[in-house]
Amino acid sequence: MTPEQFVAGLPKAELHMHIEGSIDPELFLRLARRNGVDIRWQTEEELRAAYRFTDLQDFLNLYYDGCRVLVQPQDFHDVTRDYLRRAHADRVLHAEMFLGVQGHTSRAVPLAVVMEGVLGAMEAAQAEDGISSGLIVVVQRHRSEDEALALLDDLRPWYDQLLGFGLGGAEVGNPPSKFAGFFRRCRERGFKVVAHAGEEGPAAYVREAVELLQVQRLDHGNACLDDPALVAQLAQQRIPLTVCPLSNLKLQLVPSMAAHPLRRLMDAGLCVTVNSDDPSYFGGYVNDNYLACQQALGLGRDDMVSLARNSFEAAFITPLQRSAAL
Ligand code: ADE
Numbered sequence: 656m657t658p659e660q661f662v663a664g665l666p667k668a669e670l671h672m673h674i675e676g677s678i679d680p681e682l683f684l685r686l687a688r689r690n691g692v693d694i695r696w697q698t699e700e701e702l703r704a705a706y707r708f709t710d711l712q713d714f715l716n717l718y719y720d721g722c723r724v725l726v727q728p729q730d731f732h733d734v735t736r737d738y739l740r741r742a743h744a745d746r747v748l749h750a751e752m753f754l755g756v757q758g759h760t761s762r763a764v765p766l767a768v769v770m771e772g773v774l775g776a777m778e779a780a781q782a783e784d785g786i787s788s789g790l791i792v793v794v795q796r797h798r799s800e801d802e803a804l805a806l807l808d809d810l811r812p813w814y815d816q817l818l819g820f821g822l823g824g825a826e827v828g829n830p831p832s833k834f835a836g837f838f839r840r841c842r843e844r845g846f847k848v849v850a851h852a853g854e855e856g857p858a859a860y861v862r863e864a865v866e867l868l869q870v871q872r873l874d875h876g877n878a879c880l881d882d883p884a885l886v887a888q889l890a891q892q893r894i895p896l897t898v899c900p901l902s903n904l905k906l907q908l909v910p911s912m913a914a915h916p917l918r919r920l921m922d923a924g925l926c927v928t929v930n931s932d933d934p935s936y937f938g939g940y941v942n943d944n945y946l947a948c949q950q951a952l953g954l955g956r957d958d959m960v961s962l963a964r965n966s967f968e969a970a971f972i973t974p975l976q977r978s979a980a981l
Protein backbone atom coordinates (compact mmCIF):
# COMPACT_ATOMS: atom_id res chain seq x y z
CA MET A 656 0.00 0.00 0.00
CA THR A 657 1.40 3.41 -0.96
CA PRO A 658 1.45 6.29 1.54
CA GLU A 659 -1.20 7.96 -0.66
CA GLN A 660 -3.48 4.93 -0.33
CA PHE A 661 -2.82 4.68 3.41
CA VAL A 662 -3.68 8.34 4.05
CA ALA A 663 -6.69 8.17 1.72
CA GLY A 664 -8.11 5.27 3.72
CA LEU A 665 -7.50 6.76 7.16
CA PRO A 666 -10.71 7.99 8.84
CA LYS A 667 -10.12 11.52 10.10
CA ALA A 668 -11.72 14.71 11.39
CA GLU A 669 -10.79 18.11 10.03
CA LEU A 670 -10.90 20.84 12.68
CA HIS A 671 -9.29 23.89 11.10
CA MET A 672 -10.56 25.12 7.78
CA HIS A 673 -12.15 28.37 6.71
CA ILE A 674 -15.18 27.95 4.45
CA GLU A 675 -14.19 31.09 2.54
CA GLY A 676 -10.73 29.60 1.99
CA SER A 677 -12.10 26.64 0.11
CA ILE A 678 -13.59 28.47 -2.89
CA ASP A 679 -11.70 26.76 -5.67
CA PRO A 680 -10.73 28.82 -8.75
CA GLU A 681 -13.46 27.26 -10.92
CA LEU A 682 -16.19 28.08 -8.38
CA PHE A 683 -14.67 31.52 -7.76
CA LEU A 684 -14.98 32.49 -11.44
CA ARG A 685 -18.46 30.96 -11.68
CA LEU A 686 -19.70 32.92 -8.63
CA ALA A 687 -18.13 36.15 -9.89
CA ARG A 688 -20.01 35.72 -13.19
CA ARG A 689 -23.25 34.68 -11.51
CA ASN A 690 -23.23 37.77 -9.29
CA GLY A 691 -21.71 40.25 -11.76
CA VAL A 692 -18.77 40.88 -9.39
CA ASP A 693 -15.79 42.64 -10.96
CA ILE A 694 -12.60 40.65 -10.34
CA ARG A 695 -9.02 41.04 -11.51
CA TRP A 696 -8.66 37.53 -12.95
CA GLN A 697 -10.24 35.93 -16.01
CA THR A 698 -8.94 32.36 -15.88
CA GLU A 699 -8.22 29.67 -13.32
CA GLU A 700 -4.53 29.84 -14.27
CA GLU A 701 -4.42 33.58 -13.54
CA LEU A 702 -6.06 32.97 -10.19
CA ARG A 703 -3.67 30.16 -9.23
CA ALA A 704 -0.73 32.35 -10.22
CA ALA A 705 -2.02 35.06 -7.85
CA TYR A 706 -1.90 32.65 -4.91
CA ARG A 707 1.65 33.52 -3.83
CA PHE A 708 1.99 35.18 -0.46
CA THR A 709 4.75 36.89 1.45
CA ASP A 710 3.02 36.71 4.84
CA LEU A 711 -0.36 36.41 6.58
CA GLN A 712 -1.48 39.99 5.83
CA ASP A 713 -0.59 39.63 2.15
CA PHE A 714 -2.80 36.52 2.05
CA LEU A 715 -5.63 38.12 4.04
CA ASN A 716 -5.83 41.05 1.59
CA LEU A 717 -6.55 38.66 -1.27
CA TYR A 718 -8.75 36.40 0.84
CA TYR A 719 -11.04 39.19 2.07
CA ASP A 720 -11.26 40.56 -1.47
CA GLY A 721 -12.17 37.08 -2.73
CA CYS A 722 -15.14 36.98 -0.32
CA ARG A 723 -16.91 39.54 -2.56
CA VAL A 724 -18.08 36.74 -4.88
CA LEU A 725 -20.25 35.37 -2.04
CA VAL A 726 -23.54 37.25 -2.17
CA GLN A 727 -26.60 34.99 -2.16
CA PRO A 728 -27.60 32.03 0.06
CA GLN A 729 -26.89 29.69 -2.88
CA ASP A 730 -23.26 30.94 -3.04
CA PHE A 731 -22.69 30.13 0.63
CA HIS A 732 -24.44 26.81 0.09
CA ASP A 733 -22.28 25.90 -2.92
CA VAL A 734 -18.93 26.69 -1.34
CA THR A 735 -19.80 24.78 1.85
CA ARG A 736 -21.28 21.81 0.00
CA ASP A 737 -18.25 21.62 -2.33
CA TYR A 738 -15.83 21.61 0.61
CA LEU A 739 -17.78 18.89 2.45
CA ARG A 740 -17.90 16.77 -0.71
CA ARG A 741 -14.14 17.17 -1.11
CA ALA A 742 -13.55 16.39 2.57
CA HIS A 743 -15.74 13.28 2.32
CA ALA A 744 -13.56 12.13 -0.60
CA ASP A 745 -10.53 12.50 1.73
CA ARG A 746 -12.27 10.21 4.24
CA VAL A 747 -13.10 13.04 6.62
CA LEU A 748 -15.94 11.70 8.78
CA HIS A 749 -16.43 14.95 10.70
CA ALA A 750 -15.50 18.55 9.90
CA GLU A 751 -15.54 21.63 12.11
CA MET A 752 -15.58 24.66 9.85
CA PHE A 753 -14.79 28.31 10.43
CA LEU A 754 -17.02 31.03 9.07
CA GLY A 755 -15.84 34.66 9.06
CA VAL A 756 -19.25 36.26 9.28
CA GLN A 757 -17.94 39.84 9.65
CA GLY A 758 -16.29 39.61 6.22
CA HIS A 759 -19.81 39.35 4.81
CA THR A 760 -21.96 41.53 7.07
CA SER A 761 -19.41 44.35 6.60
CA ARG A 762 -20.28 44.17 2.86
CA ALA A 763 -24.00 44.46 3.72
CA VAL A 764 -24.71 40.75 3.15
CA PRO A 765 -27.42 39.92 5.72
CA LEU A 766 -26.53 37.43 8.44
CA ALA A 767 -29.54 35.29 7.46
CA VAL A 768 -28.19 34.93 3.90
CA VAL A 769 -24.86 33.63 5.18
CA MET A 770 -26.27 31.32 7.84
CA GLU A 771 -29.09 29.91 5.72
CA GLY A 772 -26.69 29.00 2.89
CA VAL A 773 -24.03 27.39 5.07
CA LEU A 774 -26.37 25.51 7.42
CA GLY A 775 -28.43 24.15 4.51
CA ALA A 776 -25.29 22.73 2.90
CA MET A 777 -24.21 21.10 6.18
CA GLU A 778 -27.59 19.36 6.41
CA ALA A 779 -27.40 18.26 2.77
CA ALA A 780 -23.89 16.83 3.25
CA GLN A 781 -25.02 14.85 6.30
CA ALA A 782 -28.05 13.49 4.42
CA GLU A 783 -26.27 12.72 1.14
CA ASP A 784 -22.75 11.66 2.22
CA GLY A 785 -23.16 10.94 5.94
CA ILE A 786 -20.45 13.47 6.86
CA SER A 787 -21.14 15.33 10.12
CA SER A 788 -20.05 18.91 10.56
CA GLY A 789 -20.08 21.77 13.03
CA LEU A 790 -19.85 25.50 12.56
CA ILE A 791 -17.52 27.87 14.45
CA VAL A 792 -17.90 31.60 13.89
CA VAL A 793 -14.51 33.27 13.78
CA VAL A 794 -14.35 36.94 14.73
CA GLN A 795 -11.77 39.13 13.01
CA ARG A 796 -9.14 40.25 15.47
CA HIS A 797 -8.36 43.54 13.67
CA ARG A 798 -11.92 44.66 14.55
CA SER A 799 -13.02 45.78 18.01
CA GLU A 800 -14.24 43.61 20.85
CA ASP A 801 -17.51 45.59 20.83
CA GLU A 802 -18.16 44.48 17.24
CA ALA A 803 -17.56 40.87 18.28
CA LEU A 804 -19.98 41.25 21.21
CA ALA A 805 -22.64 42.75 18.93
CA LEU A 806 -22.22 39.84 16.51
CA LEU A 807 -22.65 37.36 19.37
CA ASP A 808 -26.04 38.93 20.13
CA ASP A 809 -27.05 39.12 16.46
CA LEU A 810 -26.41 35.39 16.08
CA ARG A 811 -28.94 34.50 18.78
CA PRO A 812 -31.48 32.98 16.30
CA TRP A 813 -28.84 30.41 15.28
CA TYR A 814 -27.39 29.53 18.71
CA ASP A 815 -28.74 25.96 18.53
CA GLN A 816 -26.88 25.39 15.27
CA LEU A 817 -23.52 26.83 16.33
CA LEU A 818 -20.71 24.86 17.92
CA GLY A 819 -18.66 27.78 19.07
CA PHE A 820 -16.56 30.85 18.44
CA GLY A 821 -12.98 31.47 17.37
CA LEU A 822 -10.55 34.26 16.64
CA GLY A 823 -8.81 34.79 13.29
CA GLY A 824 -7.22 37.36 10.99
CA ALA A 825 -4.19 39.60 11.44
CA GLU A 826 -2.48 38.23 14.55
CA VAL A 827 0.49 40.47 15.31
CA GLY A 828 -0.66 43.59 17.18
CA ASN A 829 -4.04 42.02 17.99
CA PRO A 830 -3.34 39.79 21.01
CA PRO A 831 -5.94 37.42 22.45
CA SER A 832 -6.24 39.69 25.53
CA LYS A 833 -8.11 42.21 23.33
CA PHE A 834 -11.03 39.73 23.27
CA ALA A 835 -11.04 38.50 26.88
CA GLY A 836 -14.55 39.88 27.56
CA PHE A 837 -15.96 38.45 24.34
CA PHE A 838 -14.60 34.99 25.04
CA ARG A 839 -15.90 35.11 28.61
CA ARG A 840 -19.38 35.84 27.30
CA CYS A 841 -19.14 33.05 24.68
CA ARG A 842 -18.20 30.60 27.43
CA GLU A 843 -21.01 31.86 29.69
CA ARG A 844 -23.44 31.19 26.85
CA GLY A 845 -22.25 27.60 26.60
CA PHE A 846 -20.16 27.77 23.44
CA LYS A 847 -16.91 26.01 22.69
CA VAL A 848 -14.05 28.46 22.22
CA VAL A 849 -10.91 28.26 20.08
CA ALA A 850 -8.43 30.87 18.85
CA HIS A 851 -5.71 31.27 16.24
CA ALA A 852 -2.56 31.88 18.24
CA GLY A 853 1.14 31.42 17.61
CA GLU A 854 0.76 31.29 13.83
CA GLU A 855 2.65 34.52 13.14
CA GLY A 856 2.48 35.82 16.71
CA PRO A 857 4.68 34.88 19.69
CA ALA A 858 4.40 32.21 22.38
CA ALA A 859 3.01 34.90 24.71
CA TYR A 860 -0.14 35.04 22.53
CA VAL A 861 -0.53 31.27 22.86
CA ARG A 862 -0.30 31.62 26.63
CA GLU A 863 -2.91 34.41 26.60
CA ALA A 864 -5.26 32.27 24.50
CA VAL A 865 -4.99 29.46 27.05
CA GLU A 866 -4.97 31.45 30.28
CA LEU A 867 -7.16 34.47 29.47
CA LEU A 868 -9.49 33.13 26.76
CA GLN A 869 -9.50 29.59 28.22
CA VAL A 870 -9.65 28.06 24.75
CA GLN A 871 -10.42 24.37 24.36
CA ARG A 872 -8.20 24.15 21.27
CA LEU A 873 -5.42 26.23 19.75
CA ASP A 874 -5.48 26.97 16.03
CA HIS A 875 -1.88 26.66 14.82
CA GLY A 876 -0.09 27.18 18.16
CA ASN A 877 3.33 26.49 16.57
CA ALA A 878 5.07 29.28 18.50
CA CYS A 879 4.47 27.49 21.82
CA LEU A 880 7.75 25.68 21.16
CA ASP A 881 9.57 28.87 22.15
CA ASP A 882 8.27 28.48 25.73
CA PRO A 883 9.05 25.05 27.24
CA ALA A 884 6.93 25.69 30.33
CA LEU A 885 3.95 26.46 28.09
CA VAL A 886 4.53 23.28 26.08
CA ALA A 887 4.51 21.29 29.32
CA GLN A 888 1.24 22.97 30.34
CA LEU A 889 -0.42 22.25 26.97
CA ALA A 890 0.70 18.63 27.16
CA GLN A 891 -0.47 18.26 30.75
CA GLN A 892 -3.88 19.88 30.08
CA ARG A 893 -4.09 18.02 26.75
CA ILE A 894 -5.06 21.18 24.85
CA PRO A 895 -5.04 20.20 21.16
CA LEU A 896 -3.28 22.11 18.39
CA THR A 897 -4.86 22.32 14.94
CA VAL A 898 -1.70 22.55 12.85
CA CYS A 899 -1.85 23.53 9.15
CA PRO A 900 1.45 22.57 7.49
CA LEU A 901 0.87 23.67 3.88
CA SER A 902 -0.61 26.95 5.13
CA ASN A 903 2.53 27.62 7.17
CA LEU A 904 4.67 26.90 4.11
CA LYS A 905 2.62 29.12 1.75
CA LEU A 906 2.63 32.00 4.22
CA GLN A 907 6.41 31.63 4.51
CA LEU A 908 6.30 30.89 8.22
CA VAL A 909 8.59 27.95 7.58
CA PRO A 910 11.26 27.91 4.85
CA SER A 911 10.46 24.32 3.78
CA MET A 912 8.29 21.41 4.84
CA ALA A 913 11.43 19.72 6.17
CA ALA A 914 11.76 22.62 8.64
CA HIS A 915 8.12 22.37 9.79
CA PRO A 916 7.74 21.96 13.59
CA LEU A 917 5.01 19.27 13.38
CA ARG A 918 7.32 16.46 14.41
CA ARG A 919 8.76 18.51 17.30
CA LEU A 920 5.25 19.31 18.52
CA MET A 921 4.35 15.62 18.43
CA ASP A 922 7.58 14.62 20.17
CA ALA A 923 6.80 17.12 22.93
CA GLY A 924 3.74 15.02 23.78
CA LEU A 925 1.14 17.45 22.44
CA CYS A 926 -2.22 16.48 20.97
CA VAL A 927 -1.41 17.55 17.40
CA THR A 928 -3.85 17.44 14.48
CA VAL A 929 -3.28 18.13 10.77
CA ASN A 930 -5.60 20.41 8.81
CA SER A 931 -5.86 22.39 5.57
CA ASP A 932 -6.75 25.95 6.80
CA ASP A 933 -7.60 27.52 3.41
CA PRO A 934 -7.20 24.56 1.03
CA SER A 935 -7.87 26.39 -2.20
CA TYR A 936 -5.36 29.15 -1.49
CA PHE A 937 -2.67 26.93 0.02
CA GLY A 938 -2.73 24.19 -2.60
CA GLY A 939 -3.93 21.19 -0.66
CA TYR A 940 -6.80 19.53 1.18
CA VAL A 941 -6.33 17.58 4.37
CA ASN A 942 -4.82 14.43 2.81
CA ASP A 943 -2.32 16.57 0.89
CA ASN A 944 -1.26 18.02 4.24
CA TYR A 945 -0.78 14.56 5.80
CA LEU A 946 1.25 13.46 2.77
CA ALA A 947 3.41 16.59 2.64
CA CYS A 948 4.39 15.96 6.28
CA GLN A 949 4.86 12.25 5.76
CA GLN A 950 7.27 12.89 2.89
CA ALA A 951 9.23 15.81 4.37
CA LEU A 952 9.34 14.70 7.99
CA GLY A 953 9.52 10.94 7.48
CA LEU A 954 6.34 10.19 9.42
CA GLY A 955 5.57 6.52 9.81
CA ARG A 956 2.14 4.92 9.58
CA ASP A 957 1.91 4.90 13.37
CA ASP A 958 2.48 8.68 13.36
CA MET A 959 -0.28 9.22 10.81
CA VAL A 960 -2.63 7.01 12.80
CA SER A 961 -1.95 9.02 15.94
CA LEU A 962 -2.57 12.31 14.11
CA ALA A 963 -5.91 10.94 12.88
CA ARG A 964 -6.82 9.59 16.34
CA ASN A 965 -5.94 12.97 17.83
CA SER A 966 -8.34 14.63 15.40
CA PHE A 967 -11.24 12.67 16.91
CA GLU A 968 -9.98 13.26 20.45
CA ALA A 969 -9.83 17.00 19.74
CA ALA A 970 -13.19 17.21 17.94
CA PHE A 971 -16.21 18.67 19.69
CA ILE A 972 -18.19 15.44 19.39
CA THR A 973 -19.93 13.19 21.88
CA PRO A 974 -18.15 10.16 23.39
CA LEU A 975 -20.53 7.97 21.38
CA GLN A 976 -19.57 9.65 18.09
CA ARG A 977 -15.91 9.36 19.08
CA SER A 978 -16.02 5.67 19.85
CA ALA A 979 -17.89 5.03 16.57
CA ALA A 980 -15.08 6.77 14.66
CA LEU A 981 -12.13 5.11 16.41
N1 ADE B 1 -8.34 33.46 8.15
C1 ADE B 1 -8.26 32.59 7.14
N2 ADE B 1 -7.09 31.96 7.15
C2 ADE B 1 -6.39 32.42 8.22
C3 ADE B 1 -5.12 32.16 8.78
N3 ADE B 1 -4.28 31.27 8.24
N4 ADE B 1 -4.76 32.84 9.88
C4 ADE B 1 -5.57 33.75 10.42
N5 ADE B 1 -6.79 34.02 9.94
C5 ADE B 1 -7.19 33.37 8.85
Ligand code: ZN
Pocket residue numbers: 671672673823851874932
Ligand atom coordinates in the same frame (compact mmCIF):
# COMPACT_ATOMS: atom_id res chain seq x y z
ZN1 ZN C 1 -6.96 29.41 10.06
